[in-house]
Amino acid sequence: MPHISAQNPIAYFCAEYGLKASLPFYAGGLGVLAGDTLKAAADLQLPMVAVGLLYRGDRAVQKIDANGLQIEQDLPFDPLSEGMEHVYLDDQPLFIKVHLAEVDIWCRVWKETISDTVTLYLLDTDTDQNQLTERSITHPLYSGTAETSLKQQLILGIGGVKLLHFLGIHPAIIHLNEGRPAFLHWQLIRWCMAQHGCSYQQATQLAKARTVYTNHTLVAAGNHGISLALLSRYAKHYAQEIGVSLEQLLEFGLIDQESPQFLMTRFALNTARKASGVSQLHTQLAQQRWPAYNWVNVTNGVHLPTWQDSAVKNCDLADNKLWQVHQQNKQDLVKFVKQRTGYSYNPEHLVITWARRLAGYKRLGALFADVARLRAILHHEHRPVQLLVAGKAHVLDKQGKIKLQQIIKYMAKELAGQALFVPNYDLEVAKFLVKGSDLWINIPEQGKEACGTSGMKAISNGVLQCTVADGWAHEVDWQDKGWVLDSNNVSNHLYETLEQQIVPMFYERDQQNIPQQWLARMKASVSLAGQFSARRMVQQYQERLYS
Numbered sequence: 325m326p327h328i329s330a331q332n333p334i335a336y337f338c339a340e341y342g343l344k345a346s347l348p349f350y351a352g353g354l355g356v357l358a359g360d361t362l363k364a365a366a367d368l369q370l371p372m373v374a375v376g377l378l379y380r381g382d383r384a385v386q387k388i389d390a391n392g393l394q395i396e397q398d399l400p401f402d403p404l405s406e407g408m409e410h411v412y413l414d415d416q417p418l419f420i421k422v423h424l425a426e427v428d429i430w431c432r433v434w435k436e437t438i439s440d441t442v443t444l445y446l447l448d449t450d451t452d453q454n455q456l457t458e459r460s461i462t463h464p465l466y467s468g469t470a471e472t473s474l475k476q477q478l479i480l481g482i483g484g485v486k487l488l489h490f491l492g493i494h495p496a497i498i499h500l501n502e503g504r505p506a507f508l509h510w511q512l513i514r515w516c517m518a519q520h521g522c523s524y525q526q527a528t529q530l531a532k533a534r535t536v537y538t539n540h541t542l543v544a545a546g547n548h549g550i551s552l553a554l555l556s557r558y559a560k561h562y563a564q565e566i567g568v569s570l571e572q573l574l575e576f577g578l579i580d581q582e583s584p585q586f587l588m589t590r591f592a593l594n595t596a597r598k599a600s601g602v603s604q605l606h607t608q609l610a611q612q613r614w615p616a617y618n619w620v621n622v623t624n625g626v627h628l629p630t631w632q633d634s635a636v637k638n639c640d641l642a643d644n645k646l647w648q649v650h651q652q653n654k655q656d657l658v659k660f661v662k663q664r665t666g667y668s669y670n671p672e673h674l675v676i677t678w679a680r681r682l683a684g685y686k687r688l689g690a691l692f693a694d695v696a697r698l699r700a701i702l703h704h705e706h707r708p709v710q711l712l713v714a715g716k717a718h719v720l721d722k723q724g725k726i727k728l729q730q731i732i733k734y735m736a737k738e739l740a741g742q743a744l745f746v747p748n749y750d751l752e753v754a755k756f757l758v759k760g761s762d763l764w765i766n767i768p769e770q771g772k773e774a775c776g777t778s779g780m781k782a783i784s785n786g787v788l789q790c791t792v793a794d795g796w797a798h799e800v801d802w803q804d805k806g807w808v809l810d811s812n813n814v815s816n817h818l819y820e821t822l823e824q825q826i827v828p829m830f831y832e833r834d835q836q837n838i839p840q841q842w843l844a845r846m847k848a849s850v851s852l853a854g855q856f857s858a859r860r861m862v863q864q865y866q867e868r869l870y871s
Contacts, residue, residue: 328496330441333371334870335495336361337484337505339476340465341376341444343436345752346406348381348399349446351466352681352716353777354540356751357858358501360627360777364858366439367629370866373493375484375505377476378403378434378448380463386716386748392732394717394725396467403448408434411445413490420447420490422483424475425557429458431483447483467719474550477588478558481507489515497870500537500596503547503588509535509595510562510573517566524568528595536869537596538622539589539610541774543685549585552578593617600869602775605798609771620868623796624775625861628853632784633759641847647838650786650846657760661712664746664753669710673742674830676790676822677761679714679749682724685772688715689727691765693815695738701822702742707831709822710742714749714757758782763826766791767818770811777856784853786846790821796856805848 326332340355341347341362350356358374365372381399389395411418411433420431430453436444449461461475468476485508488495500506512531516522522530540546556570563573571581577591593599593614600622601607607621628637635649654671662668669675680686691713692698702709713731717724728745735743746753758764764782766773766789773795780796783789789806791797792814802808807826810817829841854860 326494326496328371328866328870330371332494332496333373333441334365335484335488335493335498336365336372336374336501337480337498337508338374338376338501339480339504341374342751343444345750346401347436348379348384348401348465349376350751354502356754357540357624357777360625360630360858361501361862362438362442362444363627363630364625364862366442367627367859368862369439369441370862372442373488373495374438374442374444375480375487376444376446377462377480378446378450379465380450380460382460382464383467383719384465388732388745388747392729392736394728396719403434408436408446411435411491418487418490419451419453420483420486422479422486423561424478425561427455427458429461429475429479430454431462431479433487445484445487447479447487449479470551471554474554474558477504478507481505481509482511482562484508485511485515495534498535499865499869500535500592502538502540503592506537506588506592506595509576509591510566513566514562524566524572532595532597535596536598536600537592538600538602538869539592539606539774540602541772542606542609542613543683543772545683547587547589549587550577552584552586555586589614598869600865603795603799605771606774606795622861622864622868623799623856624777624780625856625858626777626780626784627858628784631755631758631781632853636759636785636850639850641850644836644838644843646786646846646850647843653759653785654762655760657756660753660756660760661744661746664748665744667744669742669744670708671760673708673710674763674827675710675712675761676763676765677712677714677757677787678765678767679712679746679754679757680766680776680778682715682717682721682728684724685769686715687767687769687814688713688731690767690815691818692731692734694819695734697819699738699742701819701827702739704827707827708742709827710744711739712744712746712757712761714746714753716749754778754781758787759785761787762830763788763790765818766794766797767809767814768792768794768811770794780853780856783849783856786850788826788842788845788849790818790826800852805845805852 338358340350342350342356342359381401383396384399385397431447513527516527516530563570576594577586758781775795792811
């Protein structure tokens with residue numbers, strides 16, 4: 325296997341990438357992590373090509389209607405106006421053909437140059453060669469039908485490998501960042517058989533030797549299955565091209581011969597030589613669930629130059645300057661929230677924030693389990709607390725939308741004046757929240773938050789953590805840094821910790837009106853942040869996953 329070099333880079337495949345708010349290529353933490361990975365690789369001058377899909381912003385914007393219900397609107401998006409470029413080969417626009425069931429789909433190719441060593445390529449079906457019904461395959465991100473999702477996965481995996489070969493790129497390592505791109509294995513087999521004249525079994529081993537995989541969640545929704553009846557229609561062509569039976573081609577994704585579902589996680593694990601988890605606890609749990617595979621741990625990290633305020637980075641932690649910088653960040657957040665919502669609040673108050681995807685296991689509802697008690701905390705006469713909440717429910721998650729609607733009604737009634745929902749949680753919202761909040765709340769069901777990275781961004785700016793010890797938080801000794809909550813009694817423990825420890829500490833001031841105990845925890849948090857950088861993560865990929 326070749327060494328990583330400009331001629332043989334790492335090929336990083338992911339279904340989403342979060343680079344900036346105006347590019348609608350991400351839905352949540354997976355995409356933001358992928359974007360941070362590319363930036364860190366660029367900082368390290370690591371040769372990397374990334375492959376994804378060019379989504380068109382369908383239903384990408386969260387709006388809240390007059391009844392407090394989440395609705396979605398399209399984000400008008402033009403790649404050219406965002407500075408993206410068409411990819412050309414021999415002075416002609418490059419198009420990649422992918423066979424889907426009965427038709428050939430053509431994909432034009434866009435690129436976003438991250439640095440001299442890192443480029444992101446995106447496949448786009450919105451091109452004149454395709455029928456109108458097929459041009460929209462890559463429009464939606466995670467909001468289409470099961471068949472549209474399958475088409476996207478085939479285009480990403482098979483089309484992505486074809487793209488690299490057209491460009492003369494022969495990766496030393498192919499990194500599957502989550503299971504959706506895993507159909508690339510079929511195209512790798514075809515290429516190995518053609519190049520080396522080897523058998524299917526030999527090509528399978530050659531493809532596997534070059535592939536590594538990162539699992540990002542143990543939650544069922546993130547380890548999805550595909551109906552075998554549906555997949556068989558699309559896989560038949562590839563079985564014929566490779567020269568094997570359909571059953572043989574699909575066997576790596578099946579639990580047994582009677583399985584009605586093809587499992588993408590099982591397929592990715594069976595076609596990669598090594599797999600990684602995204603935190604120590606997650607890797608342990610993944611090993612328990614899938615013990616037959618070669619697991620290593622690489623805890624996620626965040627791109628500190630993107631997420632950490634430069635003034636915080638340059639603070640002398642020996643004095644009170646960090647507090648002064650944080651006060652300015654709090655003022656900036658107030659202005660931003662006013663711009664987004666039309667409402668303001670007093671930045672002198674303790675500002676606590678819950679912000680992440682509105683997945684059920686993340687338990688936003690637990691924060692509102694006792695609204696009367698929460699109201700007493702927020703509306704305390706001498707020690708008021710401001711609550712900010714941000715997050716999107718999945719387009720198809722009706723229960724999540726109903727839960728959010730109920731919470732917004734609480735904010736309009738019982739909690740009015742001290743609680744605000746900040747709509748359309750995106751990269752821009754996140755940057756203000758992780759700098760201008762005082763306390764970051766993280767209350768997932770124990771064992772279900774594989775890592776979580778928003779808290780890493782927050783600590784890099786001195787925002788303290790009140791968290792269940794899950795994911796990355798399980799790796800930290802929070803003594804004199806933050807507060808750990810009992811996952812089995814999370815609502816009561818959260819209220820109790822706010823009432824008895826957090827709020828009193830924030831409002832205990834010296835003669836300069838500075839909460840020195842709180843400030844000491846802020847300094848400890850900033851010092852901790854370096855351990856959770858994307859730079860460290862990418863270096864560990866090289867040492868543990870790619871080697």
